[in-house]
Amino acid sequence: MKTTCINIIIIICLLIISCGQEKERSINTNLQDGNEFKNDSKISIDSYNNVTVENLIVLCKVWGFLKYYHPDIANGKIDWDNELFRIMPRIINSTSKKERNKHLLSWVKKYDNIAKTENAFYPNADSIKLYPGIAWIEDQNTLGKVSKVLIKIKNAKRDDNKWNYFTTDSPQSAVPKFKNENPYPNLSLPDVGYRLLALFRYWNIIEYYYPYKYLIHAEWNKILFEFIPLFIEANDNLSYKLSILKLITRINDTHARLYDPIIEDYKGKRIAPIEIGFVEGRAIVMSGFYKPYYKTDYPFRLGDQILKINNEPIESIVERKLQIIPASNYPAKLRLIARELFRTNNDKLIIDYERNGKLYIDTINTFSLQKSNIPYRFRQNKPYYQVLKNNVSYIYPASMIGGVIPDSINTNGIIIDLRCYPCMDNKGYWEFNQLYPASIEFAKFTTGNATHPGLFTYLPTTKVGNYNPHYFKGKKVILVNEITISHSEFMAMKYRCAPNSIVMGSTTAGADGGIIKVDLPGGISTYITGAGVYYPDGTETQQIGIRPDIEVLPTIRGIREGRDELLEKAIEYLIKSNPS
Known part of the structure; x- marks a missing residue:
């Protein structure tokens, strides 16, 4: 029984348990429509106005609703990307709501031959976290007669054993996977039709299968009005990919990311390999990555404050980069921005900085990013387990040199x-x-839920531990900061529930729940958080992160002195708890 419970917990943590009953199915390639839209959507937009944008917003929502709610479309019987390209020209060229709805009605009526219908049956309300946001399909003022057809499709009986765009890895899993979305890797520069397909695809994945949609700061519907013009006008590769990066930034998710050669070149092929961190709201030199690269020409000391880079104030750089740095909260954004401050395509950088009240300007060399051996801050060469001074156990789960945790710890406390x-x-x-x-x-x-896209329900509460009268009864301190992300945050939740445990440090990254890959036209891959993670009482962790019981922030003085102030505070706390 013990082994079974542990296995269940591990499976949940890895996010491969869910309420669906479906194995992954592949697109039936026999249903692809030949070469009709191969590398060319046959769509062009020479000019547009607010009516055009409004028409495309409605099309995006109707197309996405049908994609996930219509049984035959959802299970891959129809190439739904191609259908978008067929209807889109008529919607773009519509000059009024009446004309638009006429074309939409003619289109959706082709799919109203629903064989079986049923009233929506949701689980017990106590188990529901998020209901589908599909009330808009009843808006006859916007949709006219299209509304009636959509309502009929909403009530269609969906076979949860036949899914395509929504797939799962095993009969026990309903965590969303989007492995059957065509990435169109041969499109070096997607045309406007394919660019809008990218926007529509991503928007609807978030709409129906993102567990934290309700936490998005901007109203998700309003995002379309802003981004449709961006994607229409993104007529070069960099503009297209920056538009995608700005879009994924809006969901406020540290798991959301975009790795792409053009974006990486835009950020800079070179770097001054110096660790910068934001301490007391300032960009501070943190440690010495520099030793293999700089000899006598290295001007900085620990704790120096960077003021300008190539004459641009740090505040301006931060404001600019906030638009393209996906992260769940501001501390997490600053951590990611700090990593990129010294990226450039220049051979040298001019740095304005301050030390002890005095201002300095120096020029430093940069190096090829590919050849720069920048340490991985998430995992370091520390012992896995060691006993510190004052007989305090210290555990570093990311150890690169390994070790063993004793079966029975008998020290003054555990960090x-x-x-x-x-x-x-x-x-x-x-x-x-x-x-x-x-x-x-x-x-x-x-x-998420396969038969009712947009519905999110709670799984059974996850437990840790077994009956153990000989458990460690001493104090435990869990150290966290903005580096603590995802699996680390999950472990913090796990350790925190042990008796005599506290969390000490600062705001974590606020992104827990595993990641899901999303493919977009042009061979682009991005990611989102895959499942909601909460405390047993339903308290949020996403964006908020793991809130410390005792907040301890680093100081510029501590950085200058080379001290780990958080570790010092943890040891001090444990010693005070064990004065003997």
């Missing part, structure tokens, strides 16, 4: 440093049953 990303090769940190006296609830998940 678990989650300012990292744990390495699964390090055995013992995952279960760590000696922390718990019994089985304890610590988290619960939400998952």
Whole structure:
């Protein structure tokens, strides 16, 4: 029974448990329409206005609704990308709502031959986190007679054993996977039709299968009015990919990212390999990546404040980069921005900086990013387990040199440093049953729904630990900061529920729940968080992160002195708790 429970928890953590009952199915390639739209959507937009944009907004929503709600479309019987290209010219050229709805009605009526219908049956309200946001299909003022057809399709009986655009990995899983979305990798520069397909595809994936849609700061419907013009006008590769990057930034998710050669070249092929961090709201030199690169020409010291780069103030750089740095909260954004401050396509950078009240200007060399060996801050060469001064146990789950956690710890306290990303090769940190006296609830998940796209329901609460009268009864301190992300945050939740445990540090990255890949035209891949993660009482973790019980922030003085102030505070806390 113990082994079974552990396996269930592991499976949930890896986000491969859900309420669907479907194996992945592939697109039936026999249904592809030959070469009709191969590399060319046959769509052009020479000019547009607000009516055009409004028409495209309605098309995006209707197309996405049919994609996930119509049984035959959802299971891949129709090439739905091609259908978008067929209807889009008529919608673009419509000069009024009446004309637009006439074309939409003619189009959607081709798909109203629903064989079976049923009233929506939702689970118990207590198990529902998020209802589908599809009330708009009843808006006859906007849709006219199209509304009636959409309502009929909403009530269609959807066979949860036949899914295509929404797929799963196993009969036990309903975590959304979008493996059957064509990435059109041969399109070096997607035309306007394919660019709008990218926007429509991403918008509807977020609309129906993103567990944290309700946390998006901007109203998701209004995003279309802003981004349709951007995608229409993005007529070069960089503009197109920057438009995608700006779009994914809007969901406020540290898991959301876009790795693309053109974007990486735009950010800079070269770098001054110096670690910068934001401390007390300022860009501060943190440590010495520089030793292999600079000899006598390195001007900085720990704790120096960077003021300008190539005459641009740091505040201006931050404001500019905030638009293209996807992250769940501001501290996480600053961490990612700090990594990119010294990226450039120039051989040298002019740096204005301050030290002890004095201003300096120096020019530093940059180096090829590909050849720069920049340390991985999420995993370091620290021992996995060690006993610090004052007989305090220190555990670093991301250790690159390994080690063993003793079966029975008998020290003045335990510090678990989650300012990292744990390495699964390090055995013992995952279960760590000696922390718990019994089985304890610590988290619960939400998952999407195949038969009712947009519905998210809670899975059973996840537990950790077993009955253990000999558990470690001393104090435990869990260290966190903006580096603590995803798996690290999940572990912080897990350790926090142990008796005599506190979380110490600062705001974490606020992105838990595994990642899902989303393919877009042009061979572009981006990612989103795949499942909702909450405390047992439903308290949020996304964007908020793991809130510390005791906040400890680094100081510029501490950086200058080369101190780990958070670790010092943790040791001090444990020693005060064990004065003997």
